[in-house]
Amino acid sequence: MLFCLSNSRFFAGSALVGLMLAVAGCQSSDGVLGLGDNKAVKPNTGTETGKVTASSLRAYCPNVTLRDGTAYYNTYGRGGRKAASDDSGDPLTQDDQNNSSNIIYQAAITNVTRDCTHASGTMTMNVAVAGKVVPGPLAKPGTITMPIRIVVMRGSEVLYSNLQQYKVQVSDMSAATQFVYSDANISVPEPETSNYQVFAGYDEGKTKAPPPRKKRVVRKKAPVKAAPAAPTTPKGSQTSISDIPR
Template sequence: MQKASKNHSPLYSVFAAALLVALAGCNTAGTGRPTVASNGEARIKESELRAYCPQATLREGTAFFNTYEKGGEQDPNRVVYQAAITDITRACKYGDGMMNIEVAVAGKVVPGPKYRNGTITMPIRVAVLDGDRVVYSQLHKQMVNISNGDVATQFVMNDKGISIPIPEKQTIQIFVGFDEGPVKAQK
């Protein structure tokens, strides 16, 4: 068994120096602007990671959406497809007095007994409320091409167009869900 030596090799000294230089490059304090990493990407500041970003919630009763063949509404034997929202998330950025929010929605479409190939259109609404007041509402027409009746088809939808004044209080709510309402936008 070899005894550990307190004298370190020159390779260890080079490694230690390189580590100190690398750690020094991680400092983002100072200008208040994001620094740029050596690969050209902007670094995220700690203040941005800790900033308020309202939760996105799937509104009750809006996680599933069925399409029936004509005349077969509510008959489970006449379902063309059933879509489900399986996950939602959001990201927030601040700038010029505005909170810019991106909402992402993931889901899947499962063929039903009356399945047929083609493109389907699903109505997905993203709504932002400040208390009881609607500050943003957009109904998206999410199109998904279904070409295999034996497997579920996944989809992802992004709404990058949400920009609201920075709220004075943390009362913002984001709701997502299928919505068969009229296709109109409120901003």
């Protein structure tokens, strides 16, 4: 994909592809942001009987995973085909939003990591998300607000879920802006086995469909009633001058 900036700059699709490859290679990462040990912690299943030992649970820190479709976030403006062909002010359609010339900012999560502590029957986690914001054709210095959600699950049970509207100030229109978001106050029950899952990513919620266009109501004019004809005098009642007494 190639995006052409208004000042003749190009940010090539290779830059975005590089981000995506980085994301694909870091679906579960450890220690990259300095929050944990650089070596992944592999839970020890312990004894010959297959029981999980207390020491392995104290060392257990579940990996962070990016779900499909949650690693990228774009913001759009009124531009591209819509602006070139229609100044009516109607909401953007899906085709308009898919048009690359409509992009203001394009953000991608490039790495995730976590750190865990265990005390008093509780596991406390610090989950961090790192990424980049790339200016699009309609970009100008300002702030991008990104909806980032962190979820901790035990099987199908949600133990923790937090959506944060994270703001990043973008001032350089010629390069990507780096960001790091962290949720350091995640407290969940001490795991009894290594069955916890942690998810991080953008959460835009359900996409709202554009409101239907209002139909223009054409009011029909009421038919104009013809004026009533003036009353006529019967012929037999007409009076001539000779009939007037002198």
